């Protein structure tokens with residue numbers, strides 16, 4: 326798929342309230358969310374957001390409740406108007422589009438999946454799935470064909486004539502996903518799409534999404550407040566607090582180098598063995614390489630540990646993209662990296678409690 | 679003490695002049711514009727007369743068959759269908775067939791008019807808080823002002839007849855359908871509306887594909903109430919020359935004919951119950967999709 330499907334968020338501010346623009350300067354000069362609310366009764370939703378959402382990748386936006394995640398994602402299809410800033414897609418500022426262009430953009434370029442599903446209760450599963458393409462003005466026959474195909478892809482064969490009310494939460498969200506996919510849009514916006522589902526169903530849905538993404542390569546913006554979900558899905562992750570981005574990077578970046586205590590606190594319970602890749606902790610090859618197992622640099626610590634223990638070795642060679650040896654890891658180093666943050670030495674000496 | 683004893687009211691002559699002035703002005707208005715207004719309502723009159731004649735000209739067995747079929751389509755209930763047939767047979771047997779047809783014609787046309795005007799008005803109200811703020815008090819007045827009071831200007835403008843009767847019925851009966859259309863649209867789940875927005879629905883598409891269908895049960899409740907209120911106006915309408923079941927009731931009141939009054943009154947009640955049950959059943963069937971199977 327085209328690689329010009331990235332989205333640039335530039336200097337995005339949102340101040341909720343009747344006179345948001347009036348307080349822009351004050352906010353630029355450093356007024357905090359609490360001050361703005363106390364002094365002027367306005368809510369600072371977003372503050373100077375700059376994110377380059379990569380094309381055809383999954384960008385996760387993470388943060389606690391009230392941090393502005395929903396506000397942020399709704400700027401991409403302009404369900405919320407920014408107080409200042411730009412949202413650039415394929416060279417166009419979405420925030421400057423006129424009404425007709427905006428409708429066209431929403432119909433053809435974006436699709437959205439919602440936390441509370443937001444299905445049309447009076448329409449059948451099929452009627453819901455084809456809602457987007459119906460708005461695009463596609464013929465009824467083609468709408469139905471497409472919708473049926475995507476419903477089948479998300480495992481809803483045979484449920485076409487049910488009403489949303491008759492389905493479980495997990496199935497309803499599959500309908501939500503099918504509705505979004507039927508649109509065949511480049512951008513998929515998912516606002517806590519799996520948060521309302523119980524853990525097993527949630528894992529299922531994550532797998533479905535990852536499998537689909539493997540062939541579809543859409544630009545996906547995925548909101549979550551769950552770090553495991555973020556790490557599992559996100560090619561890139563941005564963390565919001567009080568409407569500000571406090572760190573962005575790959576999942577590994579964030580786990581290995583949390584920008585502050587807030588994030589460190591967030592990541593401390595993560596299963597590091599699955600997140601950290603051997604490439605980031607390897608050291609230069611020392612000693613013979615022959616006879617030792619080899620690993621891809623993208624392999625996780627968990628895979629490395631499994632390999633080493635199954636071969637009964639305590640050293641493995643790490644191969645780069647070209648298949649040449651790039652470094653080595655030892656069992657000890659793997660275990661160290663699993664249990665302690667490599668970046669902050671103070672944690673190493675802290676006694677386990 | 680004098681000041682407290684008698685209310686310091688406006689001078690007797692001033693008051694009379696004021697009332698007279700208003701009356702004169704309105705009479706003048708009605709002399710100059712009465713014809714135009716009458717012409718404006720003429721198509722309505724023709725439609726009402728035509729419809730009434732149609733009902734009366736239809737052979738009674740066919741008419742009963744049609745009513746039974748409508749009841750069946752609306753309610754899907756054998757019991758109600760048979761009930762409606764028996765009711766109308768009894769009404770005919772007791773000599774009230776003609777008046778009943780006239781009343782049915784009036785109610786149908788009035789309801790049709792109320793829907794035609796009321797639903798768009800309700801949609802407008804739902805669209806804008808300002809329009810809602812203007813229309814709500816007007817609806818309050820329409821529902822509380824004694825019907826006789828607004829009958830006066832209508833009579834001055836249009837005289838006695840079917841059209842002023844129809845207008846009186848509509849003024850009284852239209853508020854519920856307006857209110858409940860407005861309410862129904864405003865109650866539509868915000869999340870669903872947001873989804874429609876996100877998929878690029880225009881305001882019109884949103885109205886047709888989301889708001890109206892989801893407001894339909896409420897709109898139906900409004901129509902149901904409108905019909906009930908229109909039936910409640912049948913007797914008052916007969917005072918200004920509208921034929922139907924109200925006429926004998928009025929006669930019965932004037933002459934103290936107990937049996938006549940009871941019979942015609944009960945006929946009105948029977949029609950009301952029938953309309954009510956059928957439209958409620960129909961409204962319920964519209965909400966079939968909200969029957970939950972899973973939790």
Ligand SMILES: Nc1ncnc2c1ncn2[C@@H]1O[C@H](COP(=O)(O)OP(=O)(O)OP(=O)(O)O)[C@@H](O)[C@H]1O
Pocket residue numbers: 341342368369370388389390391392393394395396397550
């Ligand atoms: N329409 C609005 N008017 C005023 N304040 C708002 C509005 N919408 C959101 N906010 C405020 O903006 C902030 C961010 O809200 P937002 O819904 O984006 O948070 P969130 O990260 O999505 O939270 P959650 O995880 O609970 O969904 C909150 O403080 C919220 O109260």
Ligand SMILES: [Mg+2]
Pocket residue numbers: 394395396516517
């Ligand atoms: Mg949210």
